[in-house]
Amino acid sequence: DVKVTQSSRYLVKRTGEKVFLECVQDMDHENMFWYRQDPGLGLRLIYFSYDVKMKEKGDIPEGYSVSREKKERFSLILESASTNQTSMYLCASSPTGTGAGNTIYFGEGSWLTVV
Amino acid sequence: GQSLEQPSEVTAVEGAIVQINCTYQTSGFYGLSWYQQHDGGAPTFLSYNGLDGLEETGRFSSFLSRSDSYGYLLLQELQMKDSASYFCAIIGWGKFQFGAGTQVVVTP
Numbered sequence: 439d440v441k442v443t444q445s446s447r448y449l450v451k452r453t454g455e456k457v458f459l460e461c462v463q464d465m466d467h468e469n470m471f472w473y474r475q476d477p478g479l480g481l482r483l484i485y486f487s488y489d490v491k492m493k494e495k496g497d498i499p500e501g502y503s504v505s506r507e508k509k510e511r512f513s514l515i516l517e518s519a520s521t522n523q524t525s526m527y528l529c530a531s532s533p534t535g536t537g538a539g540n541t542i543y544f545g546e547g548s549w550l551t552v553v
Numbered sequence: 554g555q556s557l558e559q560p561s562e563v564t565a566v567e568g569a570i571v572q573i574n575c576t577y578q579t580s581g582f583y584g585l586s587w588y589q590q591h592d593g594g595a596p597t598f599l600s601y602n603g604l605d606g607l608e609e610t611g612r613f614s615s616f617l618s619r620s621d622s623y624g625y626l627l628l629q630e631l632q633m634k635d636s637a638s639y640f641c642a643i644i645g646w647g648k649f650q651f652g653a654g655t656q657v658v659v660t661p
Binding site for chain 1: 584586588594598603640644649651
């Protein structure tokens with residue numbers, strides 16, 4: 439089974455702190471994603487990466503950055519956390535290619551509270 | 554750009570049939586997928602439509618009509634465990650764009 443692991447399930451951080459959310463996948467997938475999920479807004483794409491050291495902005499990249507130094511690891515960075523970044527963050531991965539690339543696999547989510 | 558619309562909530566009794574519609578506006582895409590998410594859990598894959606028509610997987614079926622910019626997920630023989638949020642998603646050029654989700658509440 440595909441496994442996407444997010445390092446922290448619950449975090450509480452202070453306004454202005456730098457926050458790192460780590461994600462690792464074990465299926466050698468090319469594509470990795472970070473979403474945030476808020477009630478009534480569904481899943482909104484923050485950033486995605488289709489290869490090592492490559493990154494693309496999603497729909498809501500402001501206030502976030504990402505790092506992909508190794509294929510299996512995709513990190514989300516909040517440079518200076520703010521209260522409006524309190525949310526659940528979902529990491530995901532998917533393979534490339536017609537057919538195989540139709541499915542995205544999610545981690546269990548990281549609940550971030552910024553106080 | 555892309556946007557997907559789906560109802561926010563649907564309530565039905567056990568054994569009933571529920572249809573969740575998804576309308577979209579997009580300039581192009583590979584297919585439409587559906588994901589299920591239970592409270593506190595990760596979204597998991599349910600079905601994918603790359604071509605127009607109906608795809609059936611057990612009690613769940615999904616439909617796509619590109620000419621109508623419309624798809625739906627059909628849940629048959631509803632069970633209590635089907636209470637969850639259901640998301641439609643557009644797959645295009647390496648990106649997965651999700652709708653806001655439909656909360657399905659199954660009552661005894």
